[in-house]
Amino acid sequence: QSVLTQPPSVSAAPGQKVTISCSGSSSNIGNNYVSWYQQLPGTAPKLLIYDNNKRPSGIPDRFSGSKSGTSATLGITGLQTGDEADYYCGTWDSSLVFGGGTKLTVL
Amino acid sequence: QVQLQESGPGLVKPSDTLSLTCAVSGYSISSSNWWGWIRQPPGKGLEWIGYIYYSGSTYYNPSLKSRVTMSVDTSKNQFSLKLSSVTAVDTAVYYCARVQLVRAGRAYFDYWGQGTLVTVSS
Numbered sequence: 730q731s732v733l734t735q736p737p738s739v740s741a742a743p744g745q746k747v748t749i750s751c752s753g754s755s756s757n758i759g760n761n762y763v764s765w766y767q768q769l770p771g772t773a774p775k776l777l778i779y780d781n782n783k784r785p786s787g788i789p790d791r792f793s794g795s796k797s798g799t800s801a802t803l804g805i806t807g808l809q810t811g812d813e814a815d816y817y818c819g820t821w822d823s824s825l826v827f828g829g830g831t832k833l834t835v836l
Numbered sequence: 837q838v839q840l841q842e843s844g845p846g847l848v849k850p851s852d853t854l855s856l857t858c859a860v861s862g863y864s865i866s867s868s869n870w871w872g873w874i875r876q877p878p879g880k881g882l883e884w885i886g887y888i889y890y891s892g893s894t895y896y897n898p899s900l901k902s903r904v905t906m907s908v909d910t911s912k913n914q915f916s917l918k919l920s921s922v923t924a925v926d927t928a929v930y931y932c933a934r935v936q937l938v939r940a941g942r943a944y945f946d947y948w949g950q951g952t953l954v955t956v957s958s
Contacts, residue, residue, distance in 0.1 A: 764944035773948040825884040
């Protein structure tokens with residue numbers, strides 16, 4: 730059971746927008762930075778967002794991150810079938826912690 | 837381009853010690869970065885194990901701290917993980933990664949290895 734709560738699954742049609750939430754508390758998200766990772770089937774996680782809303786070089790601007798209070802959100806616009814993956818949020822809570830992951834299905 | 841590659845036995849017996857090495861290429865491990873391990877049980881989420889600085893300073897997940905030892909070999913540009921007294925619950929894909937640790941509370945993993953499956957079974 731993770732201290733960060735993510736919905737187990739979300740889905741949307743190609744071309745649409747989807748958001749994935751990551752809910753925590755003042756001991757984690759509320760006072761620390763959030764990162765997001767994409768894990769395509771059978772591959773290693775890949776950094777999508779760091780410091781709440783920054784994108785590493787090479788990550789398209791279709792991916793965005795935000796944080797408000799004790800929750801963070803990953804947004805993906807212009808959904809593509811290649812975006813089907815598991816998405817994890819991560820932050821600090823006395824140690825590094827991850828959310829339970831959200832499976833994105835592009836219908 | 838920074839690349840990381842895990843290596844080690846894919847099968848470990850219960851109560852034995854799991855040992856893995858992560859070879860880093862395209863980047864000097866002695867640069868100002870921390871280096872970490874994360875694991876993922878089959879079909880489950882990610883769990884941070886710990887990280888190590890090139891100087892040897894370490895920080896471990898409190899839930900695993902009593903069984904974890906990390907080390908670094910700058911001459912070979914690699915770092916290692918040892919997890920003692922393993923049981924079936926330690927069966928997982930183990931990833932090594934570069935850590936951007938700005939300060940406590942501000943850290944993330946920007947480069948990952950491909951991962952290696954370690955099964956604990958007799």
